[in-house]
Amino acid sequence: MTQLALVIDLNVCVGCHACVTSCKQWNTSGWAGPMVDENPYGADPTGTFFNRVQTFEVGHYPATETVHFPKSCLHCEDPPCVPVCPTGASYKREDNGVVLVDYDKCIGCKYCSWACPYGVRELDAQQKVMKKCTLCIDRITDQTLPESERKPACVLACPTNARLYGDVHDPDSEVSIAIRERGGYALMPEWGTRPANHYLPRRKTYMHVSPEELQRADNPLTKEDLTVYTGEETLDDVTW
Amino acid sequence: MHPALSVIFLTTLIGAGQGLFLALVTGQVYAAIRLIAPQSAEFYAGGSALALGLLVAGLGASFFHLGRPERAWRAASMWRTSWLSREVIVLPAMMAMVFLYGVFHWLGWTQPLFVIGAGGLPVDATLVFGVSGALVAFALYVCTAMIYASVKFLEEWASPYTIANFLLLGLASGFMLAAAYAAYLGTELVGFYGTWAVIFTLLALGTRSAALIRNAGLKHKSSLQTAIGVRHRVIEQRSQGFTAGSFNTREFFHHRSPRFVARLRLIFLLLVFPVPVLLIMLAYVLASPTLPVLAFAAQYVGLLAERWHFFAEARHPQNLYYQSVS
Ligand code: SF4
Numbered sequence: 001m002t003q004l005a006l007v008i009d010l011n012v013c014v015g016c017h018a019c020v021t022s023c024k025q026w027n028t029s030g031w032a033g034p035m036v037d038e039n040p041y042g043a044d045p046t047g048t049f050f051n052r053v054q055t056f057e058v059g060h061y062p063a064t065e066t067v068h069f070p071k072s073c074l075h076c077e078d079p080p081c082v083p084v085c086p087t088g089a090s091y092k093r094e095d096n097g098v099v100l101v102d103y104d105k106c107i108g109c110k111y112c113s114w115a116c117p118y119g120v121r122e123l124d125a126q127q128k129v130m131k132k133c134t135l136c137i138d139r140i141t142d143q144t145l146p147e148s149e150r151k152p153a154c155v156l157a158c159p160t161n162a163r164l165y166g167d168v169h170d171p172d173s174e175v176s177i178a179i180r181e182r183g184g185y186a187l188m189p190e191w192g193t194r195p196a197n198h199y200l201p202r203r204k205t206y207m208h209v210s211p212e213e214l215q216r217a218d219n220p221l222t223k224e225d226l227t228v229y230t231g232e233e234t235l236d237d238v239t240w
Numbered sequence: 241m242h243p244a245l246s247v248i249f250l251t252t253l254i255g256a257g258q259g260l261f262l263a264l265v266t267g268q269v270y271a272a273i274r275l276i277a278p279q280s281a282e283f284y285a286g287g288s289a290l291a292l293g294l295l296v297a298g299l300g301a302s303f304f305h306l307g308r309p310e311r312a313w314r315a316a317s318m319w320r321t322s323w324l325s326r327e328v329i330v331l332p333a334m335m336a337m338v339f340l341y342g343v344f345h346w347l348g349w350t351q352p353l354f355v356i357g358a359g360g361l362p363v364d365a366t367l368v369f370g371v372s373g374a375l376v377a378f379a380l381y382v383c384t385a386m387i388y389a390s391v392k393f394l395e396e397w398a399s400p401y402t403i404a405n406f407l408l409l410g411l412a413s414g415f416m417l418a419a420a421y422a423a424y425l426g427t428e429l430v431g432f433y434g435t436w437a438v439i440f441t442l443l444a445l446g447t448r449s450a451a452l453i454r455n456a457g458l459k460h461k462s463s464l465q466t467a468i469g470v471r472h473r474v475i476e477q478r479s480q481g482f483t484a485g486s487f488n489t490r491e492f493f494h495h496r497s498p499r500f501v502a503r504l505r506l507i508f509l510l511l512v513f514p515v516p517v518l519l520i521m522l523a524y525v526l527a528s529p530t531l532p533v534l535a536f537a538a539q540y541v542g543l544l545a546e547r548w549h550f551f552a553e554a555r556h557p558q559n560l561y562y563q564s565v566s
């Protein structure tokens with residue numbers, strides 16, 4: 001079975017919000033209708049977003065580290081938001097594991113948002129239905145797009161390639177290898193939701209260089225340098 | 241969580257409506273086995289109308305909670321997995337039972353269908369509707385409470401206390417209302433209903449206090465560490481990603497000071513428990529027809545505060561992600 005997901009590399013995310021804006025642009029222009037903004041130029045703007053980039057500071061100054069943290073629906077493999085929905089509007093697609101909301105069925109009761117621990121579902125203020133990341137379902141399933149563009153808008157927009165996309169059930173996919181070999185982890189594992197999206201931790205790369213590597217102990221030239229010359233013909237004199 | 245008025249009214253109104261219906265049925269059963277004097281048909285019919293009114297008002301309030309109330313009928317479809325869906329089915333069933341119960345009393349269709357035992361307990365249609373309606377009423381209490389108790393992320397709610405509280409507080413207010421109704425009509429059942437109301441109120445005091453104590457010492461499973469997956473004791477949010485509000489900052493926070501919440505807790509602890517108990521006892525001593533009405537009114541207002549506090553008290557793990565604007 002396929003489980004499409006994102007793997008987000010916190011090591012390279014620079015917090016530029018390109019994924020936030022590209023997500024909004026793509027999904028507000030689609031067939032599902034706008035992601036409504038209210039009072040966008042006023043003092044208290046608000047609107048629907050599928051994706052947010054948050055920033056956390058770890059540690060005490062000066063030993064601090066800034067973590068930019070993009071967050072969207074994690075397309076849980078055991079999504080607690082789905083069984084609570086009274087209408088069946090929230091569902092998980094059998095064929096690719098994407099968790100979706102049927103906007104034509106949703107009654108806007110908000111119950112699913114209570115049942116998601118990650119705070120990624122948002123009730124659209126004007127359409128009054130629940131919205132969340134669709135993994136750009138209309139892009140990734142669109143066979144008329146060239147293969148290279150059949151990816152979520154955020155993945156295509158990310159300038160640092162912090163967002164990887166693929167099938168986390170295929171052990172040889174780029175995302176599976178990244179999770180396996182680069183310490184990919186799930187958020188709030190204590191709830192057993194088994195998020196499909198994973199995060200790659202921030203890493204510091206150290207390289208140890210010993211003095212012997214800078215100066216080879218058995219360098220023949222260094223050995224010759226130890227020779228004491230007293231005016232006799234050397235190898236250099238006869239070769240050039 | 242944000243306490244929505246629609247849900248506060250829904251749960252308190254139908255809780256009292258179910259309780260009133262259960263009180264009527266209890267009275268009828270007691271009368272059938274000749275423990276108390278039988279009441280007139282109008283008493284049951286009027287009481288049922290009152291109970292039905294509360295249920296309808298509660299249902300009306302619930303529509304204000306929905307973004308798309310015109311599609312509410314769809315909510316009956318997922319009863320296999322969703323407690324909300326189950327409530328949506330059981331609530332109209334409850335109303336139907338109350339309606340039939342009241343109408344049969346009103347029309348006097350109370351000829352015994354059969355007689356149980358040698359002593360002769362005559363069973364008529366109203367008793368059948370009453371007893372099966374009582375089962376539906378209990379099912380509805382469970383459905384309503386499980387909507388909250390089944391969300392494991394809301395750890396303040398995910399406990400059997402939630403079910404006990406919805407049940408006992410509903411029964412308390414329903415029997416209190418029955419006492420008020422009996423007193424208003426001048427029947428002699430005030431003492432009977434009042435006694436049960438006091439019993440349920442005291443039981444509810446026990447379970448509600450236990451829930452408050454449990455929640456005061458609750459250790460949440462999630463932390464900022466598990467939320468972003470960084471192993472460090474000091475993590476602070478510098479930006480939640482936007483400067484103004486969003487659904488996530490509105491739906492999951494009550495936006496009131498801790499002092500306000502504490503004050504409301506004191507108000508509901510007084511209004512729901514000691515005040516109505518004292519008033520109903522005083523009413524019994526003075527044989528007052530109006531004091532039981534006051535007792536119910538005080539308890540109902542207290543229950544509104546109780547429900548507000550119930551919502552405000554619950555801390556959703558998503559709040560970890562929305563701590564700081566910038
Ligand atoms: S992240 Fe939340 S909304 Fe998305 S599948 Fe998991 S529980 Fe559902």
Ligand code: SF4
Binds near residue numbers: 110130
């Ligand atoms: S808000 Fe919509 S999708 Fe969510 S539980 Fe209610 S009906 Fe289902």
